[in-house]
Amino acid sequence: MADTGHWKGFDREKSAAALAADTKTDRRSRRTRQTLHETLMRLTVERGYDAISVADIVNAADIGRSTFYAHFTDKDDLLRSAAGSLRTVLMAEHAAARLAGSPHLDQTLGFSRFMTEHLREQQVLYQALMAGRAGPIFMDLIRHAVADIIRRELTSHSPAIEHLELTVQYLVGAYLAVLTWWLDRGAKETPAVIESAFSKLALNGIGDILSGV
Template sequence: MSDTEHWPGFDRKKHGATPAGEAIDRRSLRTRMALQDALMRLTVARGYDDLSVAEIADAANVGRSTFYAHFTDKDDLLRSSLSALRDILAQEQAATRQDGPDGLFGFTRFLTRHMAEQQVLIRAMMRGRSGAILMDYIHHAIADILRAELAPGTRPSNSAFDTEFSVQFLVGGYLSVLTWWLERGAAEPPERIEKAFRAVALRGLDQAA
């Protein structure tokens, strides 16, 4: 798998290039996908911070005016590229809900594995401003999933405060573990990392209940 083939197994034609609720024709969709792929390729090759809109447009074989017809700047393009990730995580979580307690935090199974598969791309993104955008996007996507899973009343004695406290604690913990693991070269199998995190997280929730 190429390090620019981000979010594998996901129908980008259906979800990846289009903001929520926005209809888009096939030609526009192809343009958006070409720009997204160009951004990822150039980020790996040269880094994110020094890239210009003109360079991204040239790599996608479109004009600057076409770029600005779809995106306001390269940060907007990056966020559009990441929009598929939120949908994937929601899909993964929905698929594990039937597993009962074992399905809690099921999104970590996909995300941990995927981050390991895309180490070259992730490292390149983390070296520039794109790293902050990436981590902020993942933070909010995970937090939204956890709020739904840990909504007040779904566990014994969890108030709105307790729920948000748990959400922020779990998101921060997971991202810290993920960053630490990737910085060490993802030496351990992703299954070991996500299972260890889920075990600690579930034990912590049980003790807090």
């Protein structure tokens, strides 16, 4: 029996839903990939990414090495796939929150409250993924996800915003710097405090662009 299931820091149903969106992959392959994703995440939290091997992953998942290599070239390839699923979940949750009329997401830069709350809920997992060789791979996921969300929010508030991509990258860099500092210190402040301070600082920096001045 595969050594997976519900554990703190990973939502199995959301992960499965993200993989199910890939209609080009058959159901059996999706189940295998989900099991490997879950196992990698759990072992990363328990032991650290650098300390685990492909052999550790397939043993814990009760999957043969040949099956693993039929889906992934190595451990890093598996991590990128798992990170991609997490990104899909994050984007879907943000879209659902907007459709549900979340008051925070009606505000310019409302993404910061959403993202900060999400990352605090998953703090143990994300801190484990930021450590060691997994860090650059995972940070690339976060950077692209945040950029997509910011771009979506900015264009919904100001469709003809000048220097859109420059503004997106400015906000991504500022937010990730704050986020890293906050998580490294143990997320002592509430998401509301971080969101409020970040939004005030960021809006002072891009106010003229948003107003079209």
